């Protein structure tokens with residue numbers, strides 16, 4: 188049974204997903220708790236991004252249950268196939284989660300400020316004068332207020348990613364999902380993005396982070412999940428995970444990464 192207590196922000200149970208007959212998620216289950224920072228690590232192709240994208244309905248699942256803050260996004264029907272909530276409910280559930288992508292996905296034809304206020308105005312129907320001060324406060328928070336009127340092509344990768352984080356936060360999500368947020372950045376630019384994420388974690392934002400940054404997983408995450416071959420092989424509190432990995436596949440992976 189999926190857990191629906193209020194402190195479980197996302198409950199995903201027995202998630203299966205195949206692309207063209209190849210199963211890339213083989214019964215993945217995870218409860219993400221309020222205020223938790225969970226890092227999902229694992230080799231390339233292990234299904235980490237696909238799992239994250241399923242939670243946010245960027246991919247549909249074949250089988251399993253996804254409950255977000257007590258609201259069911261998908262659950263198995265009598266035939267054991269995933270059945271989704273009606274479209275309006277899917278959209279409402281989607282708004283509980285902010286997503287940050289590896290490739291930033293900023294609108295190139297909009298200024299930094301316009302990128303941030305676009306969704307609150309279009310989706311939440313907020314008035315411009317209401318959302319602009321908030322957008323400016325978010326830009327200040329990510330250290331980019333002076334870039335308010337710049338266009339994305341004038342920003343570094345790290346700056347773009349911080350704008351993308353501010354943009355996601357402007358929708359007031361309860362949960363932030365990060366899909367390899369620093370993988371497209373030059374090494375010297377990852378620190379500024381990780382710092383912003385660390386600040387969010389310190390403010391007790393609930394975060395699920397697919398990452399190759401072992402330092403971030405070790406220092407910021409409360410819990411680390413290791414995926415391999417479309418399944419969760421091992422999970423533990425971050426300190427225990429790195430100090431004493433139990434599974435030999437985890438040990439081999441960490442040996443390569445650290």
Ligand SMILES: Nc1ncnc2c1ncn2[C@@H]1O[C@H](COP(=O)(O)OP(=O)(O)OP(=O)(O)O)[C@@H](O)[C@H]1O
Nearest residue numbers: 206207211229230231232233234235236237238367
């Ligand atoms: N849209 C898609 N169509 C077909 N196959 C896909 C699609 N998306 C992902 N896959 C495949 O699913 C598998 C899991 O991919 P996924 O991106 O989830 O892995 P990952 O663990 O996030 O890897 P990486 O760390 O390299 O990003 C891979 O074999 C990938 O090629």
